[in-house]
Amino acid sequence: MVDIVDEINATHRTVGRAATPVGEARTVLLRRTYDTSMDDLWDAVTNPERLPRWFAPVTGEFKLGGRYQVEGNAGGEIIRCEPPRLFRLTWVFGEPAEDGFSEVEVRLSPGDGAERVVFELEHIAVTDPERWTEYGPGAVGVGWDLALLGLGLYLGGQAITDPNAWGESREAREFMTLSSNAWGAANVAGGEHPDAVAAMVANTTQFYAPDPPAGPSAP
Structure with missing residues (x-):
């Protein structure tokens, strides 16, 4: 049994902005401490044999300049790699757009x-303005929260089989709902208007944890 509230509270979330070569970008930052060594955590997040145990199967060349593909998800190029402290990669669905920008950096x-290691x-x-208005940071934030949950359970010997x-x-729906709410709080802290955030949170929650279908009506 996963302690959902403790797992949500274990991660600190920040929403911000950053300049890129193609325009202003939105940023989401997740920070969590894991009980393991630097070398073990680095191996867990870069070893293709271990990644499927908590994240997803990943293929490619796991080195600077190498290309990778997450099964059923994004792919890209590894553009920085400084073991055991940092890697940065492009994160692209399908064909990259000329004016697009999406990168992920992991720091230990x-x-x-x-x-004890800080992850x-x-x-x-650079996000589509309409998509941001509809979903806000939870669109990617909930997915990354799920990844950090999986990593924590795996390192603690409780991997989801x-x-x-x-x-x-029901446990997953509760986690994703609380994650959506937590990203809403981070968004407000980052300067977004609470009324706009409330709509974003509602849409994100409905996307990740939709209401279950209604049962049969009572006679």
Whole structure:
């Protein structure tokens, strides 16, 4: 049984903006501390044999300049790699747009004590204004929260053995709902108007954790 509230509270979330060569980007940053060593965490997030145990199958060349593909998800190029502290990659669905920009950077640093590591993931992307207005940071933030949950459970010896079944569970719906709310709070803290954020959170929650179908009516 996953303690959903503790898992949500274990991650710090920040929403911001950044300049890119093609215009201003939106940023989402997740920060969480894991109980393991730098070398073990680096291996867990870069080793193609371990990635499917908590994230997804990933193929490609795991080196600077190499290209990768996440099964059923994004792909791109590894543009920085400084083991065991940092890697940065482009994150693109399908064919990259000429005016597009989407990159993910993962940073590891020693935590407050032995066998404690601070994990940071920052996704920087130039977003479609209409999509941002509709969903806000939760559009990608909830997905990254799920990844950090999977990583934490895996490192703690509690990996989810059937992600598809878990994704349809009440536990998963609660996690995704709370994640959507947490990204709403981070968005307000980042300067977005609360009324706009409320609509974003509602849309994101409905996308990730839609209301279950109504049962048969009572006679």
